[in-house]
Structures are given as structure tokens and as C-alpha cells.
Amino acid sequence: MSYTIQAIADAVGATAAGDTALIVTGAAEPASAGPDDIALAMKPDFAKGLPEGRARAAMLWEDADWQSMGLSAAILVKRPRVAMAGLTRMMDTGQGYGRGIHPTAMIEPSATIGTDVTVGPMAYIGPGAKIGDNCVIGPQCYIGTDAEIGTDGTLHSGVRLMARVKIGARFIAQPGAVVGSDGHSFVTAEVSTVEQARASLGGDVTAEGQSWIRIHSLGAVIVGDDVELGANSCIDSGTIRPTEVGNGCKIDNLCHVAHNVKIGRDCLFAALVGVAGSTVIGNNVILGGQVGVTDNTTVGDNVVAGGGTKILNKIPAGRVILGYPGVKMDTHLETYKLQRRLPRLFEQVAALQKAVFKSDQND
């Protein structure tokens, strides 16, 4: 594909300058850009790489002096990553899954397939499933009985939507993602070790070991519009009512959303996040990589949890947290700073003891 500088500027909502009819065929970092690439140098630091490359055009920051950089054309952007979104959307050539229903795909007669739907090789669409218009069901995907997906969705290779899940419009699922696996919900006939541990908060366990009885998942999953789910991530079905993921949520690779969890709109989870059963997550919540959230708790709107945070308690709206357990980030940093000063404190107390008690018995 080829694009004029003006077309790119229009796509990213920015100003073009210089030879705006100049044509590029790709984007590159400044130092590795060829003459047909637009160089991406939205910070002065990045622009230093321009002389090493051969770009004739660059995407730069808002008030960049592009003429001084030896460029023929420039696009000047206000919010670089927003511009990146427009540029990359424009230049994305996709996975090349082809169009139409592949002859090796298998679609049950009772499934409903919208218009302009692509179904890739060896994909399977089960009885009663409903696939919205313009969806791409990638190679080797599995769509379960009575599962539904709205318009304009893309399931990459090997995605599995289990029975009765309901998914909104413009869903994107990366390879191997699973929606609607059974919840991990078990009970023992008598009081179990874990119930005893929770009740005693820490004493040793004396309960006898027992076998686990399975609680089945009847509730499936409801996923809103504009949701993205990462590679090999899993969303479990609810027990009685569906597990819910709100509109606009973006969930990274290898995340786990347990049964009965309810996630609001526009949340962003980084990779390897786990949310345990029946927990409620508000709107616009951001969970860093490897964050864990315990079961049956609440995380308020706009909470931001730094990478590795383990949320063991209810978190009020708007809080920025870090640590294990997750506490206010400034509290965490203060505690951490004091911990680094502990060796000195121990010395000071030893000196005080010596002075006050004429003793050097400090251990």
C-alpha cells in the first residue's frame, strides 16, 4: 500500500507540512527508515536518529522545526500515541485470513451467519450459534452451541467461545483466547481446611482432608461491545448469572477472569492478571501486569493498580495502589523507604540502649 503524507495526516487528525503529496509505503523508526518510510519521531530525542536513516518525511511533535531536519514533508502531532493509533490502523495489513467460508470450515445448519462473514480453515460453528455481519472467525476457531457474537468481530486463530456466551460488536480475540470455560467452583461436604483457615486467620489447620464436589456453571458469559481479549486469556462462565465484561474493556494475554466476576466499562488489564470469583470491578479500572484480585471483593471506578499488586481487600474509587497487599501507592513507597533505613534504625536503638541502660546486650 502507499499513502500520501496528506492522507496520513488526515487519518491521524494532524497537520501536514511541506510536500504533502509525497508518497510513503510504510512507517519506521528514524534510524532505520528508508526513503519510502515515514519516520516516527514524536519526541526530540527520537528525532536525533533521523540523520542515520533516509526518511524524506517524518511524524514529529507539535512545534517541531521540521525544515531544519532535512525533510521534504512532516506531520505535526499533538498527542503522539493517538497519532500512532490512526497511523497503525491505516497501515495494518491484517492476518490475511481471506474472505468467505473456507471449504474446510464446518458450520452446523442451525447456526445463523450474518452477511460478509469470513470463516477460516478448520473452524467450527456449533448449533444455534449466531455470527454477526462482517465477522472474521479465524482458522481453527470453535464457536459453541448457541453462542452469539455481534457485528464486526475478529476471532484470531484458535479462539474458543463456549456454549451460550453472548458477545457484543467489534470484539477482537487474540489466538487461543477462551470465553465460557467452566468456573472453578468446588465445595466439600463438611467444613474444609480453607474455610477453617479463613475463619481463624492464620492458625494451623486441623480439619480432615476431603474430596471436592463440583459446582457446575450454568451462567455463561456476557461481553459488551468493543472488547479485546488477549492470547490464551480465559473468561469463565458464571454459576447462575453470567460473568460480565463491560463495553470497551481491553484485556491482555494470559489473563484469568473467574466465574461471576463483573467488570465495568473501559477497564484495561495488562498480561497475567487474575480476578477471582464474584469480584466486582468498576469502570476505567487499570490493572498492571500480574495483578491479582481476591474473590468476593470490590474495586472502585478509576482505580489504578501497579504491576504485581495483590488486591486482598475492597479498594475505593480513584485510588492508585501498589504492593502485596495493595495499598495506596504513596503509603507503599513511604513504607518501602523506611524499610531501606531499618539497618540504621537498629544501630541507633542499640546505641540508645547502651547509653541509657549501660548495656550492650542488644542482639
Added chain:
Amino acid sequence: MSYTIQAIADAVGATAAGDTALIVTGAAEPASAGPDDIALAMKPDFAKGLPEGRARAAMLWEDADWQSMGLSAAILVKRPRVAMAGLTRMMDTGQGYGRGIHPTAMIEPSATIGTDVTVGPMAYIGPGAKIGDNCVIGPQCYIGTDAEIGTDGTLHSGVRLMARVKIGARFIAQPGAVVGSDGHSFVTAEVSTVEQARASLGGDVTAEGQSWIRIHSLGAVIVGDDVELGANSCIDSGTIRPTEVGNGCKIDNLCHVAHNVKIGRDCLFAALVGVAGSTVIGNNVILGGQVGVTDNTTVGDNVVAGGGTKILNKIPAGRVILGYPGVKMDTHLETYKLQRRLPRLFEQVAALQKAVFKSDQND
């Protein structure tokens, strides 16, 4: 499906009261229950939602005054989650994989298939594999060479059993689960950086970088009866002897069980748990979400580890632990409480220094 209140009470081992011939077709939370649902309100708090819904029957706690709630019938249960197990098992309509061998499935002639086995679309069963009676091998599953699975197993879509794994009866594997991947076992020709780090416990590393030589996995995996494995979870093969998972273990999504690990019976792992190589886990061990267990250690029977715990040492039987490193939960909570009081302690020591040494040089 439809069920009388009496039939449900019988299935969950509880007492029915009122119009026990009343028929329901589903279960629901109290506030959203329709007239054909049994409302689930096993705690007084949940029962408050009954007036918002339209249920004529409810499942309630043991001595609930159901007549005062405007219900026609009730089921009174002693241990709510045990009742949930019975109810959800009764009402589970399953994935609808159909019955029999799907025409697009591929079964090698040397495989042995039991009676009443279902093999879904595009599933593959390799040479010498043995599938027990009544098993359901879901769509797009892979059963490797000489792999064996006992009776009444269910492999959901996309499960992969690798060569020579042996699995007991009533196994349930969620989508994308893998049993028998190669162990991650490597060695360097000379002493490596990690060996040096372990020996020195913390000094900087000076060993030269080396390449890794692969130790192959000859030992496959043995899984007992009544085991459940979560979506996209992985159990690696042992090096010489098999990795072992005991009867009744329930492992959630995205868990990792490394080569040579030996897990006892009736353990429960929440999601994103990792157990490193050659570690031995006892019976009835409960590991919360994102718990990690180091290699070559031992976790005793009945241990309960809270979410996020990192087990870096041997843990004796019956211990309830939390933290990184995992220590007795009450020790952990005490240390944590003292940490929160550190700012005050630093102030007190500064005041003491001033009083004793007439100095305010505390930093």
C-alpha cells in the same frame, strides 16, 4: 428441562416444603427470578431480593420462615454450596457436543475407543491411544501417541494430551489445557550464572554467559481419577519418571505444573499457580491465585496458601501461609501491622536520640 421442587430437593439432599409438585425450569438470583425459576437465597441477606423478583419457589437456609416470604414452595438446605453443587449438576445442559464420532474427526486405526465415546469435529486421536468408555473428546482436541484416558472423561474444545500421558477416570479438562508438554529443563556445559547465584546467595554474578543444553522429557504424566484441569493450564512431562497429579485434584485456569512435580490427592489450585520442577505437594493442599512454589521443595498435607504467596522453602503440614516469602499467616499479619507503624517508630527513636544525646542529627 423442567423439574419439580421435590426432585430438586432430592437431588441436593434437602427438605422440600409447600407445593413440592411445583415445576421450575431454571434457577436465578432472587431479584431476577421469573415465575418459573427457583430463586437461590440461602442467606437472609439474599432473601431480601425476593420481593423484587417473581419466584414462586426458593432455595433457602435451614430454618428459614419461607411462608412469610410469599412463596408457594421452598427447599431448606444446611450447607448452601453443597446444595448448589447438586442443583447445578442437575440443571447443566452441557456444551452440546453431540454424540458419536464426528465425520471430520480423525482416529488412527491403532487407537482403542471405548463404548459410547463422543469425538467432536476436527479432533484427532493418535496411534495407540486408548479412550475409556463414555468419554467426550471435544472438537479440535488432540490425543497423542499411546496416550490413555479412563472412563467418563470430558475434554473440552482444544485440549491436548501429549504422547504417553496416562489419565484416570472422570477427568475434566477445560479448553486449551495441555498435559504432557516437555519439561523446561536445561543445563550449561560449565557452572552457570544461576548456579553461581544460588551458591553465593546474592553476590553479583561473574560467570560467563553460556548456551543451554536441553534435557529431554522421557517420563510423561500420570493423572489420577476425578481430576479437573483449567483452561490453558499445562502439566509438563517428567524427565525420567512421570509427573504425578493425584486423585481428586482440581486445578484452575492458566496453571503450570512443571516436570517431575508430584501432587497428592484432593488439592485445589486457583488460577495462575505455578509449581516448579521436582517439588512435592501433599494431600488436600490449597494454593490461592498466583501462588508460586519453588523447585525441589516440599509442601505438607493440608497447607493453605493465600493468594499471591510465593513458597520459597519447605512448608510443614497443616500450615496456613501468606506472603512473599510465604510464612505463617499470623506472623505475616503481625509483621505487616508493625510495618504500618514504622513511621511512628522512626519519630520515637529520633526523639530519644535528641533527649539522650542532646542531638538532632537523626536523618
Added chain:
Amino acid sequence: MSYTIQAIADAVGATAAGDTALIVTGAAEPASAGPDDIALAMKPDFAKGLPEGRARAAMLWEDADWQSMGLSAAILVKRPRVAMAGLTRMMDTGQGYGRGIHPTAMIEPSATIGTDVTVGPMAYIGPGAKIGDNCVIGPQCYIGTDAEIGTDGTLHSGVRLMARVKIGARFIAQPGAVVGSDGHSFVTAEVSTVEQARASLGGDVTAEGQSWIRIHSLGAVIVGDDVELGANSCIDSGTIRPTEVGNGCKIDNLCHVAHNVKIGRDCLFAALVGVAGSTVIGNNVILGGQVGVTDNTTVGDNVVAGGGTKILNKIPAGRVILGYPGVKMDTHLETYKLQRRLPRLFEQVAALQKAVFKSDQND
């Protein structure tokens, strides 16, 4: 298969002693070894199990007195795990995927397939893909448009290589691994809560919730030679340039390598490791299980991070680290030791206050 003791000694580069023509058919731990197994007892402790088993030959440590153990033959090794590498490579019977192109595999006409390539049942190879000589593409694998893999690679069942990824020679991917999923890269139109949290380092968030705009991944992935990728692990595509994994890296199960990450050569990641976007990892870096590395940081050559470490800052070369946040291991252990002594310190300060201020008001 059967092997003489001499042949095994040759394969592992060690010395054979006694009846070196003795034939064994397998390897076993000492106590469970039969007469046709070579017992593996490379430490004196392990050799204690020999009398319980029936082995006639054993692999022992360098100066073991094998004659006193009632053995007919022995192999004496210097570095046991290196010997294990040779032995297990020799005895590995593999997955038994067969040879050649399976009739149910689907290969697009524009793909280039090398000589002696195996493509398993229901595997799919997309347009323009290039598969090197001697590769094994396992059952139900997916090879995307224009993806390339070098010679002698093995993709186990269900591996997914997405469009345009480039992979070197001798690649091994365990079941369900994904290379080239889209990066998890999003931006809001205006300053987001997470940007505000990063800027303020801990104050509560007041920014309004916004929707996320997707940044597409144009850069694919470049993987070097001799790389191994674990089951259900994921490597995301870069935004503009490719995500890079260097020669000789060994990545365990359920790991996440985010967009734009650059990993040097010969790194070893244990399971459930996550490396966030645009981070640079040096050569010979070892990350223990569940280690997390934040985005846009640098980890120097030869760094060793213990299990569960969360790397939140730049780490210099050669450092051995542990903890959350990850700090020098000896600093971490010292801090940890002092924490355990905090209860005593609080008592000491209380006693000092009483003595100095004649006060017992310490709380």
C-alpha cells in the same frame, strides 16, 4: 530401542566401566529400575536406592566405587545434568507425529515447504509462508500469512505463528504457544488515569474515565536460532519494528513477551514470566517463575532474578535480585531478617521511652 553402556557413555561424553557391552532399553531412578534399565544415581544419596531396584548398570558420579554396588557396568560422569541431556536426547522417542504431509493438512499453494517437512493432521499453512527443511509442523498448528520458520524446527500440536513472524533454525514450540499476537497497546484521546497516576506517583486519580483507542501492531516478531517456547506462551508483535527474541533463549510455559520487547541471547525464563512493552533484556538473563518486568526498562546481561521478583526499575548487568520490588538479593535478605526482628525492636523502643521519658505511653 536398546543401547549398550558404551554407546550411552559415548553419547554423554563420559567413561564407561565394567561390562560396557551390556544392553539397556531405558533409564530409571535407582529404586524403580528393572534389569534392563540404566539407573540414574549421580549423587551418593541417590545411590542408596540401588539395592531396592534391580539395575545391572548405573550412571554414577565421577569417582564412584561402582564395583561395591553390585553393578555389572557403570558410566561415571562429571557434570550430572549435562550427562542427563545426552542420555535423554538419545532415548527420546518423540511425539510420533509421523512423516510427510498428512492428508487432512491444508497448505496454501503460495507457501514454500522445504524438504523432509512433516505437516500433521488438520494443520494449516497460510499463503506465502516458508517452512525450512526438516521441520515438523504438528497437528492442528496454524502458520500465518508470510510467516517464516528456519530448518529443523518442531511445532507441537496447536502452535500458532501469526502473519509475518520470522523464526530461526531449530525452534521448538510446545503445544498452544503463540508467536505474533497483537500487542496490547492502547491510548486515550486525553490524558488518562494511568498517565496521571504515573505523573503523581500515588495521589488519587481525578481524571475522567475514557475509552481506549487501539494502536495496531505492524511489526511482527523476529525469533533467533535455537529458541524454545513453552506451552501456551505468547510473544506479541511489535508496533513498528519487530519484537525480538535472541538466539538460544529458552522460555517456559505461560510466559508473556509484550510488543517491542527485545531479548538478548541465551536467556532462560521460567513459567508465568511477564515482560511488559518495549523493555530490553540483555544476554544470559535468568528470570525465575512468575517474575514480572515493567515496561520501558532495561535488564542487564547475566542478571538472575529469583522466583516472584517484580522488576520495576533498570537492573545493572550481573546483579542477582529478589523481591517486590526486585533489589539485590543480599539487601533483600538483610531487610527480610530485620523485619523478623521488628517485634523485639518495638519492645526495646518502648522500654527506652519509659526509661528516658518516665512514660509508658507508647502505643
